[in-house]
Amino acid sequence: MNADRRPGRAFVFGDNVDTDALAPGLYMKGSIETLARHCLEALDSGFAGAVRPGDFVVGGENFGMGSSREQAAMVLRQLGVEAVIARSFAGLFFRNCLNLGLAPLECAGAGSIQSGDVLTVDPVAGRIINRSRAQTYSCVPIPDHLLEMVKDGGLLPHLAKKLERQRDVS
Amino acid sequence: MGRTLAEKIIARAAGRDFVQPGQIVTCRVDLAMVHDSSGPRRHKAMLEQLGAKPWDVSRIVVVTDHYVPAFDAESAAILDLTRRWVRDEGVANFYDMEGICHVILPERGHLRPGMFAVGGDSHSPTAGAWGCFMFGIGATEMCGVLVTGEIWLKVPPTHLVRWNGRLGEGVAAKDIMLALCRDVGLGTVKYGVVEYTGSAVAASSMAERMVLTNMSAELGAQTGIIAPDRVTVEALAAAGVSVPEAASWQGDADAIYAKVWEFDASALVPQVAAPHSPANAAPVGDHRGVKIDQCYIGACTGAKLDDLRMAASILRGRKVARGTRLLVAPASQRITAAAAADGTLAALAEAGAILMPSGCGACAGYGAGVLAEREVCLSSTARNFKGRMGHSDSLVYLGSAYTVAASAVTGRITDPRPMLAEKVAA
Numbered sequence: 001m002n003a004d005r006r007p008g009r010a011f012v013f014g015d016n017v018d019t020d021a022l023a024p025g026l027y028m029k030g031s032i033e034t035l036a037r038h039c040l041e042a043l044d045s046g047f048a049g050a051v052r053p054g055d056f057v058v059g060g061e062n063f064g065m066g067s068s069r070e071q072a073a074m075v076l077r078q079l080g081v082e083a084v085i086a087r088s089f090a091g092l093f094f095r096n097c098l099n100l101g102l103a104p105l106e107c108a109g110a111g112s113i114q115s116g117d118v119l120t121v122d123p124v125a126g127r128i129i130n131r132s133r134a135q136t137y138s139c140v141p142i143p144d145h146l147l148e149m150v151k152d153g154g155l156l157p158h159l160a161k162k163l164e165r166q167r168d169v170s
Numbered sequence: 171m172g173r174t175l176a177e178k179i180i181a182r183a184a185g186r187d188f189v190q191p192g193q194i195v196t197c198r199v200d201l202a203m204v205h206d207s208s209g210p211r212r213h214k215a216m217l218e219q220l221g222a223k224p225w226d227v228s229r230i231v232v233v234t235d236h237y238v239p240a241f242d243a244e245s246a247a248i249l250d251l252t253r254r255w256v257r258d259e260g261v262a263n264f265y266d267m268e269g270i271c272h273v274i275l276p277e278r279g280h281l282r283p284g285m286f287a288v289g290g291d292s293h294s295p296t297a298g299a300w301g302c303f304m305f306g307i308g309a310t311e312m313c314g315v316l317v318t319g320e321i322w323l324k325v326p327p328t329h330l331v332r333w334n335g336r337l338g339e340g341v342a343a344k345d346i347m348l349a350l351c352r353d354v355g356l357g358t359v360k361y362g363v364v365e366y367t368g369s370a371v372a373a374s375s376m377a378e379r380m381v382l383t384n385m386s387a388e389l390g391a392q393t394g395i396i397a398p399d400r401v402t403v404e405a406l407a408a409a410g411v412s413v414p415e416a417a418s419w420q421g422d423a424d425a426i427y428a429k430v431w432e433f434d435a436s437a438l439v440p441q442v443a444a445p446h447s448p449a450n451a452a453p454v455g456d457h458r459g460v461k462i463d464q465c466y467i468g469a470c471t472g473a474k475l476d477d478l479r480m481a482a483s484i485l486r487g488r489k490v491a492r493g494t495r496l497l498v499a500p501a502s503q504r505i506t507a508a509a510a511a512d513g514t515l516a517a518l519a520e521a522g523a524i525l526m527p528s529g530c531g532a533c534a535g536y537g538a539g540v541l542a543e544r545e546v547c548l549s550s551t552a553r554n555f556k557g558r559m560g561h562s563d564s565l566v567y568l569g570s571a572y573t574v575a576a577s578a579v580t581g582r583i584t585d586p587r588p589m590l591a592e593k594v595a596a
């Protein structure tokens with residue numbers, strides 16, 4: 001999770017964006033770079049080519065439904081996506097995002113965002129500013145016990161820190 | 171205050187007397203299952219990076235099912251890495267190409283009611299049919315479990331889904347789930363628990379109950395669960411597991427449910443879900459006549475012995491239509507052996523079915539049997555998302571093994587019930 005609040009463009013998708021669309025099975029045994037090139041191609045064949053670091057992916061209800069494959073979140077990070085914003089998330093995908101240090105922002109106002117809108121996002125404050133429309137939306141805050149992990153950059157760096165502390169003590 | 175079955179299991183695993191929905195707790199994990207796609211291939215490097223070892227190898231089960239048998243250098247390397255990790259760490263519970271993980275777990279006696287378990291796969295809720303609380307997690311989170319033996323959880327609310335009456339001839343658990351995907355919706359239960367009950371559930375086999383809990387994933391649930399009964403205890407005994415207290419894992423009569431849903435099983439007809447969502451389910455008649463290139467009976471959801479028998483009951487004395495192919499990938503080696511012993515396999519083969527290895531195969535587009543552009547498939551699997559079974563412009567319909575088999579005979583989506591009723595001259 002990035003602390004600076006750079007503006008990024010919104011790529012908007014509908015309800016029930018699934019993990020097969022995010023990380024297609026045909027490319028799952030290849031590298032994350034290859035997989036990322038096919039991210040969301042079933043819904044928008046131009047997406048992986050057009051998205052730039054710092055951009056945002058926006059969905060409707062139940063974003064990330066389907067598989068447990070965390071590559072679904074990883075490819076978005078690989079493409080430089082700064083945060084995923086949706087009206088609601090599939091639970092497994094939501095956990096995977098947090099574990100990988102990608103902020104999943106549950107936002108009732110996500111439906112007002114149009115493709116190409118320029119957003120700035122503050123995941124810690126839970127605030128999204130839509131500069132193109134001069135609107136501000138609030139998000140469901142990420143629970144405290146998880147925010148610490150997201151701030152560490154995900155579960156692995158968080159665990160590494162914890163293990164380090166344990167080793168120091170013993 | 172009454173507690174649901176799921177709440178009781180979570181409370182036990184969290185070392186508490188009582189938990190309630192919304193509360194965040196940390197649970198001890200009784201069992202962690204990983205497969206070749208989500209497992210060592212992903213967590214080996216993470217564990218090395220952390221300099222950590224698995225907390226308890228006796229609680230870890232590893233299954234190869236996604237890339238089996240290897241079909242190119244990359245899949246072979248994934249399997250090779252999996253085998254090496256298992257050997258190096260001394261994991262005794264390793265099932266190499268013996269079947270699909272969710273079917274292997276109960277078949278080999280790893281599940282018992284009251285267990286709190288996690289799996290590196292989204293259909294891990296399948297274990298709920300055995301009275302377990304089991305849910306899917308990603309590989310990084312699994313790495314956390316492997317290191318600590320623990321996982322955090324926001325106690326989910328439970329939805330009670332009751333199926334009264336009994337299923338008619340030619341109607342199966344798959345039809346129940348497709349109807350639920352449509353009527354309840356894919357996101358309504360919002361990572362809650364779906365507990366299945368009612369006379370139609372009580373009358374169903376363990377294999378059929380596993381379809382209900384398996385496809386709870388499609389409903390967006392964290393998991394599905396069914397309270398153990400006599401059928402469960404007998405099936406556990408058959409798998410060599412004796413759990414005297416099994417039947418005591420029940421929700422309280424005054425448990426509080428987020429919602430109670432009631433359905434009438436006797437009114438249910440075979441369902442078919444149109445591309446690209448299980449929620450696009452409708453009575454089979456609505457899709458009648460859609461031409462099919464490939465029929466697929468496979469996956470943890472749709473290729474247990476019950477499914478193969480459903481298909482055989484249709485296919486005995488009939489043939490797969492020209493211009494259509496029927497692929498059958500039994501969910502485990504033991505299922506293949508049992509189907510060979512009772513004549514089921516012979517019936518399928520004589521009808522022209524093509525027998526495939528036990529594994530995930532075409533279900534998620536990982537293995538053999540994937541679809542070309544514009545090809546149409548009718549499948550007994552759980553998901554028909556765009557591009558899941560091959561080309562992103564292929565079309566997948568979902569139905570029960572009965573419906574898939576009947577449609578293979580005509581080459582078009584077909585209601586299985588008239589075929590079941592009709593006597594075939596031997």
Ligand code: SF4
Nearest residue numbers: 293469470530533534
């Ligand atoms: S058979 Fe399909 S649904 Fe089942 S575990 Fe394998 S890929 Fe997943």
